[in-house]
Amino acid sequence: MKQKNHLCFFFQSTNNAIATMPPPIVYGMGLSAGTRLALWTADLCNVQVEFKNVNLWKKEHMTDVFVELTAGRHCIPALEHDAGGHRLRITESRAIARYMTMVGDGTVVGRLNVPAQQAVLDQLVDYDATCLYPRVADATYFRLYDMKSEPTAEEFDKVRTSLTFLAKMLGAETFMVAGRCTVADLVLSNTLGMLVVVPEIDIEREFPALWRWNDRLKKRPTTDSGAYQAAKASLAEHIAAKQNAE
Numbered sequence: 001m002k003q004k005n006h007l008c009f010f011f012q013s014t015n016n017a018i019a020t021m022p023p024p025i026v027y028g029m030g031l032s033a034g035t036r037l038a039l040w041t042a043d044l045c046n047v048q049v050e051f052k053n054v055n056l057w058k059k060e061h062m063t064d065v066f067v068e069l070t071a072g073r074h075c076i077p078a079l080e081h082d083a084g085g086h087r088l089r090i091t092e093s094r095a096i097a098r099y100m101t102m103v104g105d106g107t108v109v110g111r112l113n114v115p116a117q118q119a120v121l122d123q124l125v126d127y128d129a130t131c132l133y134p135r136v137a138d139a140t141y142f143r144l145y146d147m148k149s150e151p152t153a154e155e156f157d158k159v160r161t162s163l164t165f166l167a168k169m170l171g172a173e174t175f176m177v178a179g180r181c182t183v184a185d186l187v188l189s190n191t192l193g194m195l196v197v198v199p200e201i202d203i204e205r206e207f208p209a210l211w212r213w214n215d216r217l218k219k220r221p222t223t224d225s226g227a228y229q230a231a232k233a234s235l236a237e238h239i240a241a242k243q244n245a246e
């Protein structure tokens with residue numbers, strides 16, 4: 001496990017000066033995949049964040065303060081950071097993850113210098129937002145959150161179609177793009193993590209290279225903010241409680 005600076009984190013500015021900054025504040029809850037993405041990326045990039053729990057079940061996202069913070073969107077995760085003279089307030093988990101790579105220590109790359117490589121990275125992150133995540137949501141939301149309906153065989157097959165594409169993109173490489181751990185790897189892996197409630201798709205057997213890629217990513221050493229570990233634990237507890245209730 002890497003050592004985390006608990007007082008502040010360091011921001012590599014364009015003139016290469018290192019300035020100390022207050023920590024970014026991540027708002028969310030552990031059951032939210034986007035919240036886990038934000039916290040995992042921060043931990044991997046050695047960004048010390050402050051985590052504030054926003055419990056959707058208790059309607060904490062509908063308070064005036066949170067609605068204002070999110071420009072009326074009241075969705076999680078949200079990020080607040082006043083740094084370098086900029087007042088940042090954003091939602092969108094993938095944008096938050098990219099920000100962590102920009103202010104972090106470079107362990108995870110958000111931008112690549114070669115346009116053709118950057119385009120592939122962008123394609124994968126966009127693919128997650130527009131195709132993979134909605135398919136995984138259709139296959140998992142009923143079992144995770146009692147939302148949507150019991151998934152069908154057709155919905156599982158759509159996920160398999162996405163996994164086939166991702167396996168092709170990965171090929172025999174360690175990471176998806178440019179031989180480096182990029183934000184695309186984290187975004188995709190984080191989404192695939194929801195398939196833990198879909199035993200019908202045996203990723204290890206059906207997509208072994210993808211399974212190994214994902215397994216390596218999950219085992220990457222991170223600094224430990226506590227918030228990400230707690231978020232993962234709350235998801236596991238939630239799933240176990242639901243399974244016991246059935």
Ligand SMILES: N[C@@H](CCC(=O)N[C@@H](CS)C(=O)NCC(=O)O)C(=O)O
Pocket residue numbers: 032033034056061073074075076077091092093094
């Ligand atoms: N594309 C968004 C999705 C965010 C999203 O759907 N958040 C849900 C919870 S996982 C939410 O905040 N729902 C409450 C609301 O919209 O009022 C992201 O990844 O950041």
